Amino acid sequence: MTSHKAIVSGISGRYAIALFELATESKALDAVESDLSKLKAMLEESAEMRDLVSSPLYSREQQSKGVAGVAKAAGLGDLTAKFLGVLAANRRLSALGATLTAFDKLVAHHRGEVKADVVSARKLTKKQLGDLEKKLKAAVGHDVAIDASVDESLLGGLTVQVGSRMVDDSLKTKLNNLAIAMKGVQ
Template identity: 70%
Template sequence: MTSHKAIVSGISGRYAVALFELADAAKALKEIETDLVTLKAMIEDSADLRDLVVSPLYSRQDQQKGITKVAEAGSFNDLTQKFLGTLAANRRLDQLLPIVASFEKLLANHRGEVSAEVTSAQELTKTQLADLTKKLKSAIGRDVAIEANVDEALLGGLKVKVGSQMLDSSLKTKLDNLAIAMKGVQ
């Protein structure tokens, strides 16, 4: 397996590695993954929870009480609950979303998957995502986990980023390149 340092870095990476290794040792990777996906959705859906997690105005005790209630409400695994308590105690709840992202990278690497960031002008349908996943898998030779994003400024087409490689076939980029080429004609 590739070194964790090659996959994630920084404070969020260190916490994600610690959680990953504890979950792996406890044979609870799937449960922790489910908890983190649920928690990420909860944070995205609730402005109050997002504020609790990122605002330095809440005291350590308030953050611990709040995140404990959230973990209990979500029926999270004991390891997840302890981890969230540790983050609150260390005043690192503001790193929670980057930690989740780093954990997802570690998990994908553990499964032998490659992560691909796909940005499109409109939300892709399940069929389009399945087709894209299949094509990327055949091109790369490994399973691909797609993180789909929408950016209406692209106008059309896709931007696909796999590792350090990027394929930009967006209409916006093509128009920008055309404008640059036209300036050279004048």
């Protein structure tokens, strides 16, 4: 557990470590990871789900029933459903998003991967993601798990963050830099 503390911290980190250790002990790491991936997508897509986990207006019982219903409807495994129940019972559902991120970090570390956050102007194809993964692996020297997202305000290009290193090759940044350079010419 000591090595886990260096990777994640805070309340979300403690819950992620507990779930990670339970999943590892019960040899259900892949199943739990899949369940949490579904949960992450639900949080991103559903305003009602975000409201359920973050609003203090819902009672402990309402949140418990709500997440139990979500777990059943989404076909989540027993361990994941129980974990959501514990979060609801302890009034920690608001930490779910951060806990999912912390769990991803633990899994990546367990597999010897480095996580890369990639933001692009448009959704990347599987081929583009594969090519990017190969290039990042060559640059970093480790397997790379890409967490891709879309931000249309970038206009074009992408930004890549691996650990503390960030490469911003977006059209938006290039245009902003050009605008700053042009102001200096006047």
